[in-house]
Amino acid sequence: MSNYRNIDVTQLATAFKALAHPNRLNIYLQLLDCCTPGTACAVDEVQKCCAGDLGTNLDVAPSTLSHHIKELHQAGLLQTSRRGQHIDYWVDPEALETLRRFFATADQAG
Amino acid sequence: MSNYRNIDVTQLATAFKALAHPNRLNIYLQLLDCCTPGTACAVDEVQKCCAGDLGTNLDVAPSTLSHHIKELHQAGLLQTSRRGQHIDYWVDPEALETLRRFFATADQAG
DNA sequence: TCTATATTTCGATATATGTCGAATTATCGA
DNA sequence: TCGATAATTCGACATATATCGAAATATAGA
Numbered sequence: 001m002s003n004y005r006n007i008d009v010t011q012l013a014t015a016f017k018a019l020a021h022p023n024r025l026n027i028y029l030q031l032l033d034c035c036t037p038g039t040a041c042a043v044d045e046v047q048k049c050c051a052g053d054l055g056t057n058l059d060v061a062p063s064t065l066s067h068h069i070k071e072l073h074q075a076g077l078l079q080t081s082r083r084g085q086h087i088d089y090w091v092d093p094e095a096l097e098t099l100r101r102f103f104a105t106a107d108q109a110g
Numbered sequence: 111m112s113n114y115r116n117i118d119v120t121q122l123a124t125a126f127k128a129l130a131h132p133n134r135l136n137i138y139l140q141l142l143d144c145c146t147p148g149t150a151c152a153v154d155e156v157q158k159c160c161a162g163d164l165g166t167n168l169d170v171a172p173s174t175l176s177h178h179i180k181e182l183h184q185a186g187l188l189q190t191s192r193r194g195q196h197i198d199y200w201v202d203p204e205a206l207e208t209l210r211r212f213f214a215t216a217d218q219a220g
Numbered sequence: 221t222c223t224a225t226a227t228t229t230c231g232a233t234a235t236a237t238g239t240c241g242a243a244t245t246a247t248c249g250a
Numbered sequence: 251t252c253g254a255t256a257a258t259t260c261g262a263c264a265t266a267t268a269t270c271g272a273a274a275t276a277t278a279g280a
Contacts, residue, residue, distance in 0.1 A: 004139050013135045020127035021238080022120070029114050032216050051257060064239055066258055085247050085256045100213035106142050107210040131268080161227060174269055176228055195226045195277050 007102050011076065015099060018075035024068045027054050028077060031091045051087055117212050121186065125209060128185035134178045137164050138187060141201045160196035 002009055019025050034049040055065040069089060072078045077096075078089045112119050129135050144159040165175040179199060182188045187206075188199045 009135060009139065010132070013130060013132050016126045016135070017130035020123060020130045022123050023238090025119060025123045025126070029119065060238090061240055062257065063241075063259080067238075070258085082246085085254095087257065096213065096217055100217040103206070103210040103213050107206055133268090162225095170268090171270055172227070173229080173271075177268075180228085192276085195224095197227065 005102075005105055007098060011098065012102060014075045015077060015095060018072050018077055021068065021071075023058055023060060023064075024072055026058060027065075027068060028072060028091070030054055031078065031089060034090070049089055051089065054089070115212075115215055117208060121208065122212060124185045125187060125205060128182050128187055131178065131181075133168055133170060133174075134182055136168060137178060138182060138201070140164055141188065141199060144200075159200060160193070160198050162196070164199070 004012075019028060031049055031054070051062075051065060051069055054069065055062065058065060060068075069078065073080060073089070075095075077092055079092050080090075081088050114122075129138060141159055141164070161175060161179055162172075164179065165172065168175060170178075179188065183190060183199070185205075187202055189202050191198050
């Protein structure tokens with residue numbers, strides 16, 4: 001059961017766990033809207049996705065925000081890059097593809 | 111943020127939470143393999159999906175198994191029907207479709 | 221009706237998680 | 251180099267969750 005139709009079940013559970021918290025799902029959705037998966041927002045674009053921006057509509061302390069971002073990152077859902085004082089985050093396209101594929105195949109025959 | 115591209119975000123987080131635990135994910139995967147989503151296994155088929163069967167490869171007490179099944183059911187991921195002493199469970203097709211659709215659209219543009 | 225089987229509910233307990241504030245690290249600009 | 255800003259790490263604490271065993275509920279069959 002550690003593997004299901006060529007999908008790593010442990011990785012799947014880890015991803016679900018990361019996305020299970022409303023604040024973390026919120027962060028992930030923001031990043032989905034912010035940048036095309038696999039790409040950080042260009043600096044000159046209006047949309048930003050550095051840690052501070054992700055917390056503006058979350059009402060949590062910076063340390064809590066950092067904690068949640070770390071969880072998402074450790075689950076493999078986000079990628080990261082420093083840009084000066086800021087740290088940008090964006091959606092890991094492979095992890096997203098794994099999730100998409102799981103539900104796509106699950107939705108087919110039993 | 112309670113709605114994202116016509117998908118209920120709260121429902122999404124609830125579903126992820128239910129699937130985040132390895133034992134519950136295991137149960138869900140068994141049901142996906144057991145029966146076509148939306149249908150219970152016919153009684154005369156070899157595959158079964160009553161509560162007891164779902165726990166055979168899980169190594170947890172019956173009460174714990176029941177607890178996990180209840181979580182999946184309350185999250186809207188499973189449907190249920192009593193069959194004599196047994197209670198059958200199967201994958202709710204609409205919930206699965208919601209998840210499939212979320213990742214399908216998320217995987218497209220940002 | 222009585223017994224066996226399947227499942228759930230309840231109460232207790234250990235562990236995991238979310239949150240904060242304070243302190244720390246990293247970077248930029250003066 | 252110093253101060254400001256962004257983000258992380260750490261320690262503490264309250265809450266949530268997973269688990270079990272015992273007891274309760276539901277059903278089938280003798």
